[in-house]
Amino acid sequence: MPTYGVRGLAVAGASAVGAATLCYLLTALFPLVGVRMARSAAEQLDRDVLLGAVLAEVLFSVPYLLALLTAGTLVVIWTWRARKNLDAFPGAVPNLSPAWAIAGWLVPLANLVVPARVLADLLRNSVWQRRQSWLVGVWWASWLVFLIGDRFVARAEQQRYDRLTELPRNDAEFATYVRFYEDALAPRLVPAVACLVAGIAFVVLVRRISAAQQDRLSRAVPVWPGQPVWPGRPGWPAPAAPMPVAPTSPQVPPTPDGTIGA
Template sequence: MHCQTCGDVASPVDPDCQRCGTPFGQPPVLPGVPTYPVRGLGTAAAVAVGAATVLYLPGALFPLIGARMARAAAEQGDRDLLLGAAVAELLLGLPYLLALLTAAVLVIIWTWRARKNTDAFPGALPSLGPGWAIAGWLVPFANFVVPARVVANIARDSLLRRTTPALVGVWWAAWLVFSVGDRVVSRGDDQRYSRLTEWPQNDVEYGSYVRYYQDALGGRLLLSVACLVAGISFVVLVRRISAAQQDRLARAVPAWPGHPGWPASATPAPAVAGPDAPSVTSPPPPAGAGGTIGA
């Protein structure tokens, strides 16, 4: 006997598949359990995450341009260049915020669908309910742990793994560094910018703007690396999980509706003419242990 999910040979001593954990004799997808398509949504989420990752970089690397504009302002004595630098940095951040909001919505919906699909996978052992696929991103403090646990469950049950793929850990570690570090760096930059002279009068005051941008660059470079690692690894995860789930859903065989204890049939029973033909709304009754009545 082979596992209907991954094709591995059955073990005579273990009722579950050693590779994917599916109980032998079970179909790849349980009939009657709702499932949801994830390939298209996963592609949209991956594109949005990739766009947010790329759009973060211009704002993060703006101190390179800001320092040059501050030097030019000092040489020309032009305060408007400093104001222009602040406005340019603000405008560069707007597309990133829009992409981030779009990515957040799509990722939450994709996570919920992917988690719901695992309820239909025999042998899946999720530790958190589907509701946490949404609440885990929104509840304070829980969002430091819960999303990683949900995605880890989805990855194991979708990619036929007994252990969590290492890519989940890479993604979550990079995301925590980025999300927490971005708040710390942004707060520090705001505090240092508020201490700058609003209308510089001399080289020392102009020079403080140059030093501000130079000091801001180091932390933002680290955040850029973390953002790239988190974005790329999550896109890979979404694509792999979506493809694996869609492939498994496509291999599901339609079964007659009935009691979960009834054996599933790969194909519908042939039609029988006459008054003894079975109804299309119910499967033929399973054979009992004692054989046909009257035999």
Template sequence: MYCRTCGDATSPAFNECQRCGTPLGQPAVSPGVPAYAVRGLGTAAAIAVGAASVLYLPSALFPVVGVRVARAAAEQADRDLLMGAAVAEVLLYLPYLLAFLTAAVLVIIWTWRVRKNLEAFPGALPTMGPGWAIAGWLVPFANFVVPARVVANVARDSLWRRSTGLVGVWWAAWLVFTFGERVVSKFDDQRYARLTEWPRSDAEFQTYVRYYQDAIGPRLIPTIACLIAGVSFVVLIRRISAAQQDRIARAVPAWPIAPGWPGAPIGYAPGYPTQPVSGPSPQVPSDPTVASPQVHPGAGGTIGA
């Protein structure tokens, strides 16, 4: 007998597949329970997260350029150069802000969908309700812990791995970036406020040079954390999305039906693993929201996630 979720051989000595945890005899997706397509949304979210991570670099590392601009302004006694540098730093931050907001919306929707899908996967053990997949990102203080717990739960039940090491790396880097960026930004604002608004002497121009020089080191910490968090989260999104979409494509009826009968999946034979497919299975509509195949009334119950 083979597991209908992962295709591994199962043993009567165990009540569930030792690889993916699906109860013996249960389909990959519980009939009648909605399952949401996540591949396309996951790709969009991954692109948005990657774009936000990359677009953060120009504004974060602007002090490297700011040092040169401040020195040129000191040599030429040109206050307009300093003003231009301040405006340029703000303009470089705007694309990152737009990408960040886009990524935030897509990630929240993706998190809800992949968490909701667990309810259609026999053997999955959700630890938090699907509402927390949204509220966890938005509720103050809860957003320090809840998103990581939800994603760790989804990763465990979607990737069939007990280890959530990559989730830990992503969340630790995200927290370092979140707190580090705020602290550095506040510190920079306080130092900039102490600068002479309209420098006249060489000494006053040199304070701008020192301002940018002193800003380089502290900004490296949130910058590195941002890149680590972005890369690790992109990998998580793609892996989880691919695994869930593949499981939905493997959905088969919960009771035996002969090959060729209406509703029988291509390549399906009772007692044998379903063959993987590269595209959507006949049971999964191309609509963004799909439901697992319906079955005729009869024996063979299902276990909800």
């Protein structure tokens, strides 16, 4: 069965997940910046400052979206490779096929359950320690809270923003923007904390699964001829014994009216 190295991909994927988590935390804390800009706009009665707050939040979200796209691509590839390696491990009994390692992240509704089952398969058949299965539960629960909480908070926040005066003209109307950003911080903390827990748990899972698989793959690689070894080091094959040569009779020169001697 073919096997795939996962160490380098695990490092890249874990780094991308960490970057996406950090970027999301920054976007979740943006109301702290928005409050200051809204207060400045209220003091100056300047609508352009409020527009600047909207643009600043968009700029905050761009790095998060890029990091999320990168992390998602690397995680899907890592999951598929790690799942394919299970097919080459004697004693491994995964519950889902390698196709679900990709489809599980992409199919709506299935992505709420299948990734957790795939990770549980990888952890159980790679690390061989059932007591670490709680990590999958922590990641799965926090991931669901993040997915559902982020969408719920974003929708509720958009509805509140749509009720604001589009072109504020006096102190009272500018004050509504200040209250909007003040009230936006607390709801964002719930998905932010869940995102942080999910990111840490997932990075730990990726590193442990990858380390266990890479160790098993390295112990299964033959020293010769699949892996070159320098002469004189352990594993270098001993010189082959010379092949025995069958005895032959001496050659004799040809004679007239005769044949070549054998």
